[in-house]
Amino acid sequence: MKMLLDNSNIKVDHLESQLLDQLEIKLSVIRLDLIHPIISGNKLFKLFYFLQDAKKNPQKQIITFGGAYSNHLVATAYAGKQAGLKTIGIVRGEKPAQLSHSLQNCLEYGMQLKFISRQEYDQKETAAFQQTLLTEFGDTIIIPEGGYNAIGAKGAALISNYIDDNTTHICCALGTATTVAGLVSAAKKDQQVIAVPVLKGLNDIHERISFLLGDDPYKSSLQIMDNYHFGGYAKYSPELIAFMNDLYKQYQLPTDFVYTAKLFFAIFDAINKNKFPKGSKIICLHTGGLQGNLSLPVNTLIFQ
Numbered sequence: 001m002k003m004l005l006d007n008s009n010i011k012v013d014h015l016e017s018q019l020l021d022q023l024e025i026k027l028s029v030i031r032l033d034l035i036h037p038i039i040s041g042n043k044l045f046k047l048f049y050f051l052q053d054a055k056k057n058p059q060k061q062i063i064t065f066g067g068a069y070s071n072h073l074v075a076t077a078y079a080g081k082q083a084g085l086k087t088i089g090i091v092r093g094e095k096p097a098q099l100s101h102s103l104q105n106c107l108e109y110g111m112q113l114k115f116i117s118r119q120e121y122d123q124k125e126t127a128a129f130q131q132t133l134l135t136e137f138g139d140t141i142i143i144p145e146g147g148y149n150a151i152g153a154k155g156a157a158l159i160s161n162y163i164d165d166n167t168t169h170i171c172c173a174l175g176t177a178t179t180v181a182g183l184v185s186a187a188k189k190d191q192q193v194i195a196v197p198v199l200k201g202l203n204d205i206h207e208r209i210s211f212l213l214g215d216d217p218y219k220s221s222l223q224i225m226d227n228y229h230f231g232g233y234a235k236y237s238p239e240l241i242a243f244m245n246d247l248y249k250q251y252q253l254p255t256d257f258v259y260t261a262k263l264f265f266a267i268f269d270a271i272n273k274n275k276f277p278k279g280s281k282i283i284c285l286h287t288g289g290l291q292g293n294l295s296l297p298v299n300t301l302i303f304q
Contacts, residue, residue, distance in 0.1 A: 010035065010162045015251050025271065026281045029253065030162055033260075033288040038109075041288020042172075042179045043075035046147030048155040054085050054141040061086035063133055064143040065124055068093065068100040069234070071289045072146050077111035087111040088137055092121040101294045146176035153212040156182025163283055167191055169276065171267050171284045173198050173259040174224075175233075177205055179287065181212035184222055192221045196266040198259055200232035228266040234258050234292075240265060245302050254303045256289040257296065 011031040020027055032041045039047070054062050062085055066073035073089045080087035089106055095115040099107070106113060123129045130142055147155070156179040163170060165188060174180050174195040183193045197205065205224060230240050236257045244261045247253050255261040267284055270276060293304055 013251065013253060015253075017250075019271065023271070023274070023276070023280075024278050025276055027267075027271070027284070028282070029284045029286050030159075031286050032159070033254075033286045033290060038078040039075045040290070041071075041286065042156060042159065043072060043147075043288060044079070045155045045158050045182070046152040046178055047076060047079055047143070048158065049151045050141060050143050050147065050155070051079055051083055051085070053151075054080075055083060057139065057141055059086075059139040060084065061088065061137065061140045062143055063088045063090060063137060063140050065090045065092070065121070065145040067091070068096065069102050069292055069295060070145075071102070071292060073111070074102050074105045074109070074291065076143065077106040077109035080111070081109045088140070089113050090121070090124065090133070091115045093118055101291065105291075147178050148176040148208075148212070149178070150212055150214055152178045153181040153185065157186040159183065159285065160186035164281075166281055167283045168280045169194055169282045171196070171263060171282060173263040173285075173287060174202070174205065175199065175259065177208040178212060179285075180205075180222070181209045184209060185213055187221060192223055194223045194225055194267070196225045196228050196263045198229055198233060198262050200229045200235075225266045225270065228262050228269075230262060236261075241300060248301075248303045253286075254290055255286075256292045258292045259289050260286055
């Protein structure tokens with residue numbers, strides 16, 4: 001794990017255009033998606049300290065949660081295999097006749113899958129439900145969905161090691177808010193963190209970040225760019241697909257329609273509307289998740 005977090009594995013793309021030159025804006029992308037072919041993006045960081053704790057556990061096993069297309073489940077399954085840990089995935093919904101690519105990968109990497117109803121899944125964070133898991137599977141480390149925990153945020157804060165001190169804006173897609181919380185906790189005094197929620201109606205972001213950061217002083221530098229969810233989680237439109245293809249044509253930058261495409265759409269829209277001050281140095285985090293594009297029809301994207 002530590003080798004995967006080595007600086008030499010982090011690639012930064014510098015995007016250029018006539019408009020950026022005119023506005024004297026520097027726009028760069030930290031390609032966390034290239035850290036590892038399986039445990040890509042922010043997943044590796046959010047899992048980092050959980051895996052350290054699990055390796056100290058005599059039972060050496062992990063339970064975590066996700067849906068049928070969960071990148072988090074895939075990353076946990078592979079990381080567990082590499083670390084010699086047994087992994088158990090609690091999957092939302094009844095077992096389908098045909099497993100998704102993501103769940104097939106989980107099985108390939110040795111993860112045991114347990115399917116539960118959506119009603120049960122809604123209770124996954126309760127002490128009573130988690131006790132039933134401990135009774136069934138024995139002593140284990142339980143990782144919340146998406147690493148949504150102070151430990152996950154602590155791991156996400158490690159991303160700041162790859163962000164230059166002169167960066168003015170740090171931009172990231174937001175799902176559970178775990179990665180954004182880590183970035184907020186580690187941001188320098190004059191750096192602004194910009195979060196682009198990918199879920200519709202996510203109205204408790206500040207409460208989530210306060211929960212994740214505990215007693216850490218809350219930093220007012222967080223800006224939320226809402227209304228770029230394109231209808232909700234994993235929803236998309238022809239406009240978003242066209243943007244993804246145009247972005248790849250211009251910069252050879254592949255994105256996924258669930259997270260990173262919405263992030264870049266929001267940031268480019270803000271740049272076009274002159275919402276960034278002259279001289280801004282913007283960093284966008286490519287948090288991986290490209291395997292999610294496998295659920296799109298063939299030939300939807302020019303880089304599939």
